Amino acid sequence: MRFDVIVATLLAAVAPSDGFAVVSSTRRVGVSFATLLRAETETAEATKTNTLEGREIQGDIVPLNNFVLVKTVGVVEKTDSGIMLAGSEKVVKTKGKVVSVGPGRTHQETGRSIEIPFLNGDSVLYGEYDGIELDFNGETHMLVRDTDVLIKYSGDTLTLDAVDVVRDMVLIEVDAKDQTTAGGVLLADAGRDGSNRPSTGTVVKVGPGKMAGDGSILPMRAKVGDRVKFRDYAGNEVDIDKKQYSVVPMEDVMAMF
Numbered sequence: 001m002r003f004d005v006i007v008a009t010l011l012a013a014v015a016p017s018d019g020f021a022v023v024s025s026t027r028r029v030g031v032s033f034a035t036l037l038r039a040e041t042e043t044a045e046a047t048k049t050n051t052l053e054g055r056e057i058q059g060d061i062v063p064l065n066n067f068v069l070v071k072t073v074g075v076v077e078k079t080d081s082g083i084m085l086a087g088s089e090k091v092v093k094t095k096g097k098v099v100s101v102g103p104g105r106t107h108q109e110t111g112r113s114i115e116i117p118f119l120n121g122d123s124v125l126y127g128e129y130d131g132i133e134l135d136f137n138g139e140t141h142m143l144v145r146d147t148d149v150l151i152k153y154s155g156d157t158l159t160l161d162a163v164d165v166v167r168d169m170v171l172i173e174v175d176a177k178d179q180t181t182a183g184g185v186l187l188a189d190a191g192r193d194g195s196n197r198p199s200t201g202t203v204v205k206v207g208p209g210k211m212a213g214d215g216s217i218l219p220m221r222a223k224v225g226d227r228v229k230f231r232d233y234a235g236n237e238v239d240i241d242k243k244q245y246s247v248v249p250m251e252d253v254m255a256m257f
Contacts, residue, residue, distance in 0.1 A: 053135050061136060063102035066146045068118055070126070071139060072096040095125040095158065096142065104146075110213040116146045117166045124152045127236055150236050150247040160240050163205060168250040170222055171205035172230065174198040174237075176244055199232045201246065210250070222253055229255045 050057050063069050073096050104115045118124060131144035151171065153162040165171045175198050203226045209217040222228060230253045235246030 050137050063100055063143060065102050066105040066116055067102045067143050068146050069099040070096040070124060070142045070144055071099050072142055094128050098122045098124060107213055112215050114211055118152060122152045124149045126150060150238060158240055165205045165207040167207050168210035169207045170203055170248050170250055170253060172201040172228060172246045172248055173204050174201040174244050174246050200229050202227055220250055226256050228253050
């Protein structure tokens with residue numbers, strides 16, 4: 001039955017002769033109105049026609065397990081100075097907004113449910129080679145495991161103040177100064193692709209910690225301000241406010257100094 005027909009039927013049922021009865025009857029069916037409205041909305045969402053890879057589907061995409069559906073921000077078409085990029089020079093951004101999340105995964109030893117630490121609408125940054133690309137309603141989306149999401153942030157702009165790290169991850173501002181070997185040879189910072197990629201830095205953000213088998217959160221052993229050494233190539237590099245950072249699992253932070 002259509003929603004408007006149901007409402008009309010209920011209104012007819014609560015039309016007694018005296019005013020007090022109208023108020024009390026309306027109160028009695030108030031919950032029913034709200035329930036019907038929710039049911040109508042859910043039904044409309046479930047029957048809404050969308051497109052997936054150009055084909056019509058009924059309803060929305062519902063992630064399973066620990067997958068997260070992310071609407072990407074697209075491709076950078078020009079540099080900050082306004083120079084247009086063409087073809088392979090275009091930069092694919094690995095960030096976007098969370099559209100929906102799965103129920104989460106289970107702990108491999110205890111079977112306890114591990115909830116996904118993201119909500120619909122969160123802005124996230126994920127690994128460059130992570131996830132599966134989808135064309136949903138003519139727009140690019142990614143299905144990404146929650147463990148492949150590096151950071152989340154509020155708003156549309158990636159700034160240090162807006163960033164939060166999740167689980168047992170640590171955000172480290174890496175040392176960008178030139179380094180000198182024991183023999184006195186000056187080594188320039190090789191950056192992303194060179195063999196001298198920085199593996200020391202200062203902790204600027206820490207996650208809440210890793211979930212143990214009993215559901216408790218294990219405390220982090222690093223804190224903001226610590227100077228640390230982490231495994232070479234263990235972190236995922238992130239540029240924030242034109243500075244270089246690395247998102248590193250706590251287990252890959254080897255020492256403090």
